[in-house]
Amino acid sequence: MAEAVTVRAVEVRYFAAAAEAADRTEETLTLPANADLGQLRTALIERYGRRMEKILTVSAYLVDSELTRDLTCAVGAQVDVLPPFAGG
Numbered sequence: 001m002a003e004a005v006t007v008r009a010v011e012v013r014y015f016a017a018a019a020e021a022a023d024r025t026e027e028t029l030t031l032p033a034n035a036d037l038g039q040l041r042t043a044l045i046e047r048y049g050r051r052m053e054k055i056l057t058v059s060a061y062l063v064d065s066e067l068t069r070d071l072t073c074a075v076g077a078q079v080d081v082l083p084p085f086a087g088g
Contacts, residue, residue, distance in 0.1 A: 006033040010040070011078045018059065018081040021052040031075060037061055038071035040079060059083045 013026045022044075029043060045053045060069050064076030 007031065008033045008035075008075075009077075010035070010075050012040070012044075013078065013080045015080065015082055016085055017055050017083045018052070021048055021055050035075050036071060037063070037068070037073050037075060037079070040075050041071060044081075055083050056081070 007030050009028050010031050011026060011028050014022045014024065019025045029040070031039060031043065041056050044056060060067055060082045061073070062068075062080035062082060063073055064078055067082075
């Protein structure tokens with residue numbers, strides 16, 4: 001018998017170039033309950049392609065109000081994708 005996979009809804013908010021690449025400022029994605037930022041990044045690249053991939057390589061993430069670039073960090077209920085602003 002196959003083991004059930006537990007999933008969770010994650011609100012993803014996009015800013016600046018990430019919002020342009022996604023053509024939206026936010027959406028809710030369904031990910032495995034134990035997903036990390038690396039898995040979220042992979043899902044976003046599969047969904048939005050090479051343009052998003054280039055943005056994500058230089059982005060930071062705000063996971064439930066904690067700033068990180070660590071792709072092994074577990075996703076929370078909300079993740080903000082923060083590309084560099086104004087060339088920074």
